[in-house]
Amino acid sequence: MDSTPSTSTISKSVVLALRVLTFVFLLIALILIAINKGTEDTTNGPLEAKFNDFHAYRYMLSTIVIGFAYNILQMALSIFIVVSGKRVISGDGGYFFDFFGDKIISYLLISGSAAGYGVSDDLHSFFKAQELPFNSFFAKANASATLLLFAFLFTAIASVFTSLALPKKT
Amino acid sequence: MDSTPSTSTISKSVVLALRVLTFVFLLIALILIAINKGTEDTTNGPLEAKFNDFHAYRYMLSTIVIGFAYNILQMALSIFIVVSGKRVISGDGGYFFDFFGDKIISYLLISGSAAGYGVSDDLHSFFKAQELPFNSFFAKANASATLLLFAFLFTAIASVFTSLALPKKT
Numbered sequence: 624m625d626s627t628p629s630t631s632t633i634s635k636s637v638v639l640a641l642r643v644l645t646f647v648f649l650l651i652a653l654i655l656i657a658i659n660k661g662t663e664d665t666t667n668g669p670l671e672a673k674f675n676d677f678h679a680y681r682y683m684l685s686t687i688v689i690g691f692a693y694n695i696l697q698m699a700l701s702i703f704i705v706v707s708g709k710r711v712i713s714g715d716g717g718y719f720f721d722f723f724g725d726k727i728i729s730y731l732l733i734s735g736s737a738a739g740y741g742v743s744d745d746l747h748s749f750f751k752a753q754e755l756p757f758n759s760f761f762a763k764a765n766a767s768a769t770l771l772l773f774a775f776l777f778t779a780i781a782s783v784f785t786s787l788a789l790p791k792k793t
Numbered sequence: 794m795d796s797t798p799s800t801s802t803i804s805k806s807v808v809l810a811l812r813v814l815t816f817v818f819l820l821i822a823l824i825l826i827a828i829n830k831g832t833e834d835t836t837n838g839p840l841e842a843k844f845n846d847f848h849a850y851r852y853m854l855s856t857i858v859i860g861f862a863y864n865i866l867q868m869a870l871s872i873f874i875v876v877s878g879k880r881v882i883s884g885d886g887g888y889f890f891d892f893f894g895d896k897i898i899s900y901l902l903i904s905g906s907a908a909g910y911g912v913s914d915d916l917h918s919f920f921k922a923q924e925l926p927f928n929s930f931f932a933k934a935n936a937s938a939t940l941l942l943f944a945f946l947f948t949a950i951a952s953v954f955t956s957l958a959l960p961k962k963t
Contacts, residue, residue, distance in 0.1 A: 679911035722956065730949065733900050734907035741849035741908030742915050749919060779900065786892065786956040 632705075634784050639701040641781040645774045646694045652770035653687045656680060656739075659767070661760025672760050679742035680764060686735025687771060690778070693728045697721075715790045722789055725782035732775035739768035802875075804954050809871040811951040815944045816864045822940035823857045826850060826909075829937070831930025842930050849912035850934060856905025857941060860948070863898045867891075885960045892959055895952035902945035909938035 659680075661672040674680040700711050710717040747761040829850075831842040844850040870881050880887040917931040 678914045682911070726949070726953070730900070730903050733904050737904035737907035738911030741852070741911035744848045745912050746915055746919065749916065779896070783896070787959060789957060789959070 631788075634788065635701065635704060638781045638784050639698070639705060641777045641784075642694050642698050642701060645777040645781075646691070646698060648770045648774040648777070649687050649691045649694065652767045652774065653684070653691060655763055655770065656684055656687070656767040659760060659763045661757040663755045663757055665755070670755065672757050674764065677742060677746070679738040683735040683739040683768065683771065686731045687767075687774075690728050690732050690735075690774060693724060697724065718785070718789055721785040722782075725778055725785045729775055729778040729782050732771060732778055736768045736771040736775055739764060739771065743768065801958075804958065805871065805874060808951045808954050809868070809875060811947045811954075812864050812868050812871060815947040815951075816861070816868060818940045818944040818947070819857050819861045819864065822937045822944065823854070823861060825933055825940065826854055826857070826937040829930060829933045831927040833925045833927055835925070840925065842927050844934065847912060847916070849908040853905040853909040853938065853941065856901045857937075857944075860898050860902050860905075860944060863894060867894065888955070888959055891955040892952075895948055895955045899945055899948040899952050902941060902948055906938045906941040906945055909934060909941065913938065 656674050659674050662669050663672075664670075674684060700717075704710055712720055743761050743765050747757070750757050750761075826844050829844050832839050833842075834840075844854060870887075874880055882890055913931050913935050917927070920927050920931075
């Protein structure tokens with residue numbers, strides 16, 4: 624590593640800030656999708672829609688929860704590094720943990736967001752054609768998918784930093 | 794770079810093999826989704842479904858086409874490197890092109906696959922409930938999304954190699 628200690632500290636602080644942002648966005652996305660409910664009146668009485676009526680939203684929620692847990696772990700590790708200047712996992716292991724962790728979690732987050740957007744758009748058209756628009760329900764689900772997309776972007780940027788921090792192969 | 798020339802040549806050949814695999818899988822995925830058509834008989838005559846009736850499948854097709862174009866470019870560059878031992882883009886630029894290219898394209902491919910799976914699953918349930926199963930149509934769309942998922946996996950593995958090949962920051 625020929626980067627000066629100050630450069631390294633700055634990039635660690637940037638990564639920590641990105642993880643805090645990811646955490647906040649995932650938290651709001653989680654609340655939005657988990658409490659999302661919609662009701663439409665039909666001739667057979669009111670019809671209710673919840674996130675767990677749709678596989679894609681359940682998958683989206685799973686990716687949010689996994690990303691959330693990963694970010695809590697990483698924030699704890701990052702705060703420890705910023706405060707103490709030492710890494711919890713010694714040697715190259717920590718760098719590879721960050722590298723693969725950010726890579727896998729960012730893939731997971733974008734897949735959750737894409738599945739959510741994918742189903743919202745076409746299913747909403749379909750429900751509208753049946754005179755059961757559920758507009759507010761789909762709007763909230765899309766808002767959650769958008770927050771998840773931002774959380775993905777923060778993690779993807781963090782992933783660039785943790786890729787650049789990789790030690791060279793020996 | 795303290796890796797020996799032979800290690801470097803092996804990893805370049807592995808990356809090239811991964812790109813060829815990605816190319817083949819994307820080509821089949823492209824054909825499968827583009828020619829996909831389904832017909833169900835209704836009381837108002839036959840009802841036809843095509844990929845471009847659904848936003849998610851159109852997005853999926855777009856990601857396949859972009860990934861396909863990127864892989865043709867990268868295969869041409871890789872073959873040039875393997876044959877001549879030289880990189881087309883001199884200096885560190887080529888490494889960063891590979892790094893960001895693989896990263897962005899792999900995110901694009903998994904998002905296309907997730908959007909496709911997301912809409913197939915829930916929309917298929919919905920069509921089945923309407924006595925219009927379109928089973929073969931959704932099965933072929935899912936097969937295309939699966940091939941796209943494999944193409945993503947190959948690109949993600951190539952992305953690990955191109956991340957490890959990054960020169961250190963100076």
